[in-house]
Amino acid sequence: xxxxxxxxxGHGTAHTGEPLVSIGAVLxxxxxxxxxxTISKIRFLEAEGLIEPRRTPSGYRKFGPQDVDRxxxxxxxxxxxxxxxxxxxxxxxxxGRGERAPMPGPPREPLDGSWTADAAELPTAARIxxxxxxxxxxxxxxxxAEWESYGLVTPMPDGGYDVESVTVAKLIKxxxxxxxxxxxxxxxxxxxxxxxxxxxxxxxxxxRHRNPQTRAHAEATTKELAELSVRLHAALxxxxxxxxxx
Numbered sequence: 001x002x003x004x005x006x007x008x009x010g011h012g013t014a015h016t017g018e019p020l021v022s023i024g025a026v027l028x029x030x031x032x033x034x035x036x037x038t039i040s041k042i043r044f045l046e047a048e049g050l051i052e053p054r055r056t057p058s059g060y061r062k063f064g065p066q067d068v069d070r071x072x073x074x075x076x077x078x079x080x081x082x083x084x085x086x087x088x089x090x091x092x093x094x095x096g097r098g099e100r101a102p103m104p105g106p107p108r109e110p111l112d113g114s115w116t117a118d119a120a121e122l123p124t125a126a127r128i129x130x131x132x133x134x135x136x137x138x139x140x141x142x143x144x145a146e147w148e149s150y151g152l153v154t155p156m157p158d159g160g161y162d163v164e165s166v167t168v169a170k171l172i173k174x175x176x177x178x179x180x181x182x183x184x185x186x187x188x189x190x191x192x193x194x195x196x197x198x199x200x201x202x203x204x205x206x207x208r209h210r211n212p213q214t215r216a217h218a219e220a221t222t223k224e225l226a227e228l229s230v231r232l233h234a235a236l237x238x239x240x241x242x243x244x245x246x
Contacts, residue, residue, distance in 0.1 A: 020054065020062040029068055034075050035213050036220030042071065044224060048085050050074050050092075127160040137169045147172055150182040152189060195233070199225045 021029075023039055030037050045051050046061075051071050053061040063071075070092060077088045128136070134144060147153040152172055153165050161169075172185065199222060206218035 018064040018066075020064055021068075023053075023061045023063065026063045026068055026071065030072060030075070033072065034079070036217050037075060038217075038220070038224070041220070041224055044227065045071065045074060045085075048089070050085060050089055127156060127158070127162060128166065129160055130155075133161045133166055133169060136166055137173050139169065139173050143173070143176075144169065146182050150186060150189075152182055152185060191233075195229050199229065 023042055026042065027037065027039055042051070046053065051063075051067055051074070053063045053067050056062060073092060074085075074088055077083050077091070078085075083091075130141075130144070133139075134141060144153065147169065148155070153161070153169050155161055155165070172182065175185065202225060203218045203222050206214055206221060209215055209218075
């Protein structure tokens with residue numbers, strides 16, 4: 001069982017004398033608690049700045065115990081708290097600086113029934129009602145009805161909305177400030193559905209596998225491919241517009 005760091009995160013600062021291991025050895029250490037973790041996932045978290053392993057002169061990654069602890073903490077916060085990578089990084093970096101940083105958590109609905117949470121802060125498993133979504137996004141009921149008519153926002157079977165619907169609604173509202181109407185966004189939705197179809201082609205064989213661990217790995221692979229797809233999409237848009245996003 002991996003120990004959870006109680007002080008600052010190592011973040012690529014293995015002390016002299018600490019044993020350094022390869023990425024394959026790290027994967028083996030993590031597999032008991034995180035059977036879905038892959039080498040590509042670890043590389044992705046490194047690219048996002050969540051971990052900073054050492055490099056040998058020939059370019060191979062080497063991880064110390066603090067690096068492995070931090071990686072386990074990142075995976076645990078993703079799994080147990082549904083936190084975005086940016087929030088996880090800010091939290092662990094604050095802990096590493098010795099600051100008192102409470103674990104980020106989902107916002108709570110105030111007693112008066114109003115909802116002021118930013119869509120990006122809602123927990124992945126959250127379900128909110130129509131009134132709460134409108135309050136969170138700052139939209140009118142007629143606007144939401146139009147978004148739904150174009151299939152841009154879809155309520156759950158129980159009539160509620162999940163966090164992704166809230167995020168989509170917030171982005172649609174922001175884009176409307178630039179004169180982009182729901183009918184203009186149908187091409188974006190169609191492109192997203194084509195990208196989702198490509199991901200499904202990759203993970204479909206894993207979902208049908210008899211081994212439960214392989215099926216669980218399909219879900220992790222889906223999330224990882226979705227993250228990579230979003231990054232590629234942003235880079236392609238940036239290239240097409242000739243601008244650089246920071």
